[in-house]
Amino acid sequence: MDGPIIDVDRSSAVPLGAQLVDELRRRVLGGSLRPGDPVPSTRALASAIGISRSVVVAAYDQLAGEGYLDSRQGAVTRVAELQPRTERAADAAAAGPGTTAARSASPSVEAAPAEPRINLLPGRPSTSRVDTRSWRTAWRRAAALEIPADSPPPFGVPRLRAEIADHLRHARGLDCSPDDIVVTAGTSEALGLLASVLGRGTGRAPALAIEDPGYPSARRLFERRGVRTHPIGVDRDGFDVEALRRLPLAPDAVMVTPSHQYPLGGRLPVATRLELLAWAGAHDALVIEDDYDSEFRHLGPPLPALASLDRSGRVVLVGSLSKVLTPWIRLGYLVLPPTNSGLRDAIGASRDDEACPVPGIAQHAIAELLASGAVRRHIAVSRREYAHRRGLVLAALDGLPGAPLSGLDGGLHAVVELSDAAASAALVNRLDGEGVAVAPLSDYSAASGPGRPGIVFGYAAPSDTQLVEGLARIRGALLDRLDPAARRVDASARNPAANTTKVDLSTTRPDPVG
C-alpha cells in the first residue's frame, strides 16, 4: 500500500474504524490505491496504527461489502476492480411513500415516481447487505410447503410467533412467550388493530395521548379510525409524564417511543418509565410501546423494553422488521401482556373476523430467515454499518453553531434542530434544489402551528458516497445560513451535478408509520 501509514485521530468523535474505512475509501477513489493492489494484513495494519485488530477486520469487511476490497477466503486482500455501485434505479416497484413523487398532487397512482438523487428521508434501512442466499432459500422453502385453503391462523403462524419471541429475547432482552405474539402487516396494521379495540363500548370516542413531536402518520392513523389524539410534549429524555397527568380526562391509551424517542432521540429514564406505568395502572389505560428501531443502539447501554417492567398487563409492545430488514416485507408484531385477557380477547375477536393479513407463505419465509440466523447476522452487520455512517454524520455536522445535532444514540436517523422556522424551510428547499431529500422536523408536530424548526434525515439506506455528498450539502447549507457570504468548506459540494433531479419537497411528508 502506497502512502504513509494511516493516521487516526483518537480525540475525534468519529470512531476509529470509521476513520480507517473513510481513509482507505478515499485512497481507492483518489487512485493512490489501485485495483489489484494488495492491502496490508489486518494484523500488520492494526499493529502499525496501534488499534485493535478487530477494528481493522470490521473496516475491511465493510469495504469488501461496499465493493472497494476483494477479500476472498484464504487469499491476500486486494483492492477490487471498481464497478460503479449500482445505484438503485428509479424502479417504480421500489418507490415507497417516502419518495416524493408518490406524494405529488395525485399522490399514489403514479406508475414510476422519480427518486431524489440523494434520498436521506428517514425510516429507510440499508438493504444492500441482506444475505440474498438466505433470503432466497427462505422463500423457496416457504413456497414448497403445501398450500392451505384457509387464511393464516388469527395471531399468525405458530412457527413465526415462536421465532419472533426468540428474536425479542435475544435482541431486546424481553422474556415473552410465543402465545403473546400477534403477527401484523407492519407497524401500521398493528396500530390499526389496537385502534379498533381501544375504548370500544364506552359510548364515547376513544382517546389516545401521543408524543409531540412524534409519528405524524400514526396520529393520522388513529384519527382516521375515530380515536381522538392528545399531543404531549417531549423533552431531552422523551415523553413528559407530568403533562400527561395534567390532561383533564385520562385517555384510554398512550403511545410512546421510550427506547429512542421518534424523532428527537431521547431515552426515557427508568424513573419516568415507572411513573408512566403507575399512571396507566391508576387510570386503567393501555401503554403502546413503539419499539421501532431498538435493535440499533450506538451509545449508552440499551434499556430493556418498557414492557419488561410491566407487572399489571398494561403495556403492549409494537415492533417490526421494517428497520431490521426492510419495510418492503410488511412484517410486524404485537407483544400482548400475558395477563390482560380483555385485550387479548378483543384482538382475537377482531382477527377471527378479519383474519391475519400477512400471507402465510411470507410468515413461513420470515420464520425461516429468523431461524437460520440470517436476521441476527444481518443486524450485526447493519449495526456496524450504521455505527460507521453515524460517524460520518458526526464528522460532517457535529458542533456547527446554532444547529445542534441529536437523535444519534441509536437507530438510523439524525435531527438537526434550528431556531427559526423560515430558515428551516429555506434549508429544506435549498437541499431539495440540490437533489437531497430530507424531512422537515415541523412535519412531526402533532399540535397545530408551525412546528419545531429543523430537519430529520436518515443515514442508513444511501450508499456511503451518496451520504457523504448529502452531508456535505447539508453542512454547506448550514454554514451559508450562518454567513451567506462564506465559502463552503468543501467547494465540491457547491457544484450541483447537472443531472440533479428536481424534487418538490413541499409535498414531502415524513416516513409512514411502517
Added chain:
Amino acid sequence: MDGPIIDVDRSSAVPLGAQLVDELRRRVLGGSLRPGDPVPSTRALASAIGISRSVVVAAYDQLAGEGYLDSRQGAVTRVAELQPRTERAADAAAAGPGTTAARSASPSVEAAPAEPRINLLPGRPSTSRVDTRSWRTAWRRAAALEIPADSPPPFGVPRLRAEIADHLRHARGLDCSPDDIVVTAGTSEALGLLASVLGRGTGRAPALAIEDPGYPSARRLFERRGVRTHPIGVDRDGFDVEALRRLPLAPDAVMVTPSHQYPLGGRLPVATRLELLAWAGAHDALVIEDDYDSEFRHLGPPLPALASLDRSGRVVLVGSLSKVLTPWIRLGYLVLPPTNSGLRDAIGASRDDEACPVPGIAQHAIAELLASGAVRRHIAVSRREYAHRRGLVLAALDGLPGAPLSGLDGGLHAVVELSDAAASAALVNRLDGEGVAVAPLSDYSAASGPGRPGIVFGYAAPSDTQLVEGLARIRGALLDRLDPAARRVDASARNPAANTTKVDLSTTRPDPVG
C-alpha cells in the same frame, strides 16, 4: 374396461361430466377397474355414450388430477396406483379462523387446533390442484429481485395492479385501468380501508347499509371502526333497494353482493342495480360491491359487475384471490371509480401514512402467477371441479321436503333453509357430533334475534370422498328430521368412524370476511 358402458341420465340436474366422473371413480374405488387397467380413449367413450368428447376429456382430466387416472402425454390412459389421498394434516400452520379450535375460549392462541374430520365450513377453495410448479417459480422469481429499502408503493406494485386489471377484464368483463386498482391484504383490509375514509369529517359517525343475512364478520369489522350498520333484508334476487329507501336517514354507503348474494345466492337483476345506482347518486353515497366469488358461475349467464354500470363514480368494487386461489395469500384489491377523486385522495392519504400492507415480494409473485396464465388455468380447472362438486350436492340434497337447497348458481357454497330454529340448531349439533362442520345460517344475520334457520356449507375444499360422506350425513340428518324413525337411504353414513373428532360447533362462526 370391464362392466357395461356407462349410462348417463340426461334428465338429471347433475351435469353429464360429473356423472361420468362419479361413475368412473366408483368403479375404481369398487375394484371393478384396477390399477394399470387401460380406460377407453376419450373419443371411443364419447362415441359409445353419445356425449361430447370434450366432456370426457374434462372428466379424465379431473380424475387424473384427483389421482384416479394416470394420463401421461402420448400414452394410453390407465387407472393409477391408488395412493391414499393426502388428507390435510391438522397442521397448525394451516389452521385458519374457520376451524373450530381456534374459536374456543382463548380463541386465537392455540398452537395446534384440531380440525373437524369433514370440514364443510364455507369460504374455503380447493387448493389441491394449484399448479405447484408455477407457484414455486413465481415465488422464486420474486425472491430473486432486489430488496428495496422502502415500503411497497401506496396503491401496490405497478406490475401487479396491471395484472389485476387484466384479470378483471377477462374474468369479470370489467373495463378498468391499472390506475384504478388498489392492492389490499385480502377483502378485510380493503373494507377496513374503506371504513377509515367513510363519511369522515361529517361530525357524526359514518353509517353503512348491509345485507341481512350477509357477511357477519364484515358487519363487525365496520362496527369496530365506529361505523354504524343498518341491516337491509334480501329476497330471492338479493338486496332489497326498497327497504334501503325506507331508512329515515340515508347512510354514507351500502355494501352489496350483487353477483351472488352471500350467503343466500340471489343475483341482483339489472333493473334493481340501476335503482341502487340512482339511489346512490341521489344521496351522494358509496356502493361497495363485494365481488367475492364471481369467477365461478355455474348456472345462468354471468352479469357484469355492478361497477361496470356505474357512470357517476359511486361504485367501488372489492375483490380478492381468496376464492380464486386461497385466502392463505391475503391478496385482494379495490377497483376505484376513476372519476371519484375525493375517494381516491382519501385512500391515497391513508395509504401514504400507513403504507401498502402487502409484502412487495408477494405482490411480485402474484403478478407473476397472473402473468404466466397460472391463475387463469387454475380458475378453469376449479370451475370444472366445483361444477362437479355442485352436482354431488344436488344429487344428495336436492328436492328434500322442507329443506330447500339454494345458493348454487355460482360460487363454492350452498344453503339448506329450514323452517324451525330449534331443528336447525339440532341439525348443526348432530352433524358436529358426526365430525361434519357446517355453519348455522343464523350466524349470518345482521339483525338481532334468532336469525334464519338453516345451514351453510362449502363444497370446494374437501376431497370428493369427504364431500360425499359429509353430504350423506347431512341428507341422513335431514331425512331423520322429517321422520326420525326412518332408515337412512345410505346405511353406510350411519356408521360414524370411531376416530371422529369431536368439534364444539357452538363456538363456530361463519368464515371471516377473507
